[in-house]
Amino acid sequence: MNEDRESPSRVRVAVVFGGRNSEHAVSVMSAGSVLDVIDRSKYEVIPIGIAQDGRWVLASGTQSYAIESGRLPVVDDSGTALALPGDSGTLIALEPGEIPQALGRVDVVFPLLHGPYGEDGTIQGLLEMAGVRYVGSGVLASAVGMDKVYMKVVLQAAGLPVGPYVVVRDRDWRLDRGRVLKEIEELGWPVFVKPSRAGSSHGISKAHDPESLEAAIELAREHDPKVLVEAAIVGREVECAVLESPGDAAPGASVPGEVLVAGGQDFYDFEAKYHPGQMTLQAPADIPAEVAETLRSMAVRAFEALGCEGLSRVDFFYTPSGELIVNEINTMPGFTSTSVAPQLWAASGLPYAGLVDRLLQLALHRSAGLR
Template structure:
């Protein structure tokens, strides 16, 4: 098949996306297909030109999206491809848009009885009023320390930790530079565990082995440096050392999240396991990082699937469903 691989984009995850795209394109070639790389530059312009890109997209059999964050993971590219009637890998417009918006995701999951990280959303003038934000946190029964993050984004860009009013104001300002919506959430003391969901061409959906993150102790939290720096001491434990009952609970919840949000193809669901309570959902990634060293392919490797195997499943599923 002729497979377009879209990468780059204007989000802060541009370089991560290029790494994902290169890995995906290599796997497409390894599988015997023809890879057609398509790059969006940092201004969100197609490197080959808009009209030329449309012609290319209309000529391919399927599109693999290696974009992360806004522009690629929020439904905009999916809607563009829907208009062109081109099959693509992953969730559709609605699930993508909801999945990237962390506040909306939490609202939907909470409405279905799924525990999520406690916190508040700030918008507009609220992002310039740290004292007002503090009062909103108190009303929600959320105390310091807290994490502050852009509501739409990933790879921990713009994420900060606040322990007092001054650091809260600084963290909100930094997050608001990347997104007009800002989330301020309670710090969850405990373990971080991720699960990978994969859909197969026959429609069945499976969950891979759980992964536990042991973040680089030299970093304040699992930030972009801990995730991507070649010198990072971050460790991924696969399978996560969990009790069988807890593992099954997390898998059931991951599948439930996938189905509630109407996802397709793939997703990574991230959990916190607080020391003082049951699991809570942190967020979902409908287009998780896909470099060969990323968590999603690592989890499936523990189940015997090579990187190219996963790409093959994603391609076949997209073609079968669309």
Template sequence: MSKKIKVGLLFGGRSAEHQVSLQSAKSIMAAIDNDKYEVVKIGITSDGKWLLNESAETFINGDDPETISLQTEALPVTLVAGDQSGELQCLEAEAAGNQLDVLFPILHGPYGEDGSVQGLAKLANIPCVGSGILSSAVGMDKDFTKRILMQAGIDVADFITLRDSRFSEADLQRIEDRFSYPVFVKPANMGSSIGVSKAANRSELAAAIDLAFRFDRKLLVEKGIVGRELECAVLGNDFPEASVVGEIISNVSFYDYKAKYIDENGATLSLPAKVSDSLLEKIQQTSIAVFEALECRGLARVDMFVTDDEQIIINEVNTLPGFTKISMYPKLWEASGLSYSDLIDRLISLAIEDFQGQR
């Protein structure tokens, strides 16, 4: 029997998407092929401590997305940068280390999806699932994502960028001069709709800006787009493939964090979405173009609006999308004929393939 591939599954983390990451990790642990892979569970606390969790109870309140938390009775560890590829060292002298074959960071948001962990993996000389440093950093920052996509000739929603150090009351008037209500306010470097608000007047706009600045020092105010909310998953390295298209039909004012991860009735998912063959092909081609423009690797989920005249307007790009049991990325591939377990296998293979190619 061949030796199992040792996968360091990284989850939790310092971002506001900590609980989403725990849910994603729980789903991956349940679906991964344990005959092929040995999962090394590395939980990161909300203050950044890395813990090697070797117990069966990895999570506390694991079945409740609102109260799920990390089991912290575990060994502190660190990933070593240097010649020893993928060496995971325990910080307690009596504990043995692990030699990882590949790192699978299921970390959403800052300190995980933004190039931080990707850079650490590169220093530690270990394959890492997903995009590299540059693509991860750019994909995390909605401002830079839009600039690059615009340069590539891909449509995005019109926007204004604000920074907390230079924000003033005059910016409210500047926004109103440029856009009609409603507008959307988003932290530039956050996902899962955390800190995102829909504003229908100046009072709501001021409150939305205040909220967004709690999560990031830079934010975007975007023009409201009237259109269908569609998503497409992309998978691959040099020759990426696009999934079928899914549609989110929100049952609330917009598809927020609660609708995504907590309220099962927050939105209706249409999989596959009812689109014509020509529109499907156009969406898939655009999604791959987005993936290639940002030089993504492994995976990405491309979120977009499609107007009545079938104009495609890119909303966001997620280089480490949610992997919970109700997340769109795995569901899109399941609807395309690729099971959750096989998707995990493919992602790990792509990471190893890309690492070997770079060497």
């Protein structure tokens, strides 16, 4: 920190990570990758962890950002406690028994938070209230992108194809379970059961019959009382990253990439995503050129339908009949150097460090407040 303060002309960036949800470890890993490549000659970096109990702390020098001996990383909550007052962009250090000390104004926040209480519009709302610029989508786009049910509603309204689904709301599951199960059976078997507002494949399972369905719904409900049940779609999983362009230019789309699960999993689950050797990404995907262009165009349409900013990743199914179906959009996708979205941009000619810089510059050059 002392070295950083000797160059006040640098942009002050708060990299915020962790959070109080099941994607805590993924967020920590994303932050570690960004902190490794961010240009310290250009940016003064303040790493801020949100502990699993919600406390904000200044990250210590011993903070681990990687999976070690099979253990997922967590925020080291022993650092100095921090607060961001709601009427300014000034970070306040809170030492026990001492007068709060200001760390200074933050120019931009990089909220590397995935899942509820981070990716869902909550921290975006806090930053809007504080008048601080930040990387990524705003409150509405973040909230809609996090809730898979409303995401599908918006995508359908924009004329984009999504697969058949049933919503299992808490009240209906408790009071009218028989009707809900009948609706789901009409989707056919198998089905995928997901928490509506979670990510990184937490709480997702595949149900092959009525006997396994109820257990799958209860598993999803451990993460979210609202559950999404989707008909299984036979097809290849192809993904595309979208990046906001400077000024009034249209957003740009990366080359599409195909996810290939190598670890024997039945689907692209948490282990396949984040444990070494469990998946590979073929980028560009081996699909016809005209299909790739259509997919890229659809990805941009999805980005614009939600009103996204910064970066998003749009996931598709490419069926044997040649149909493209939107699976979901992620407004703050996994952001380690080996995550899908950064890999797609690297394959498109924008390396990871350049992507980090581009996102920070986009955030710095957009106005705070309503846009």
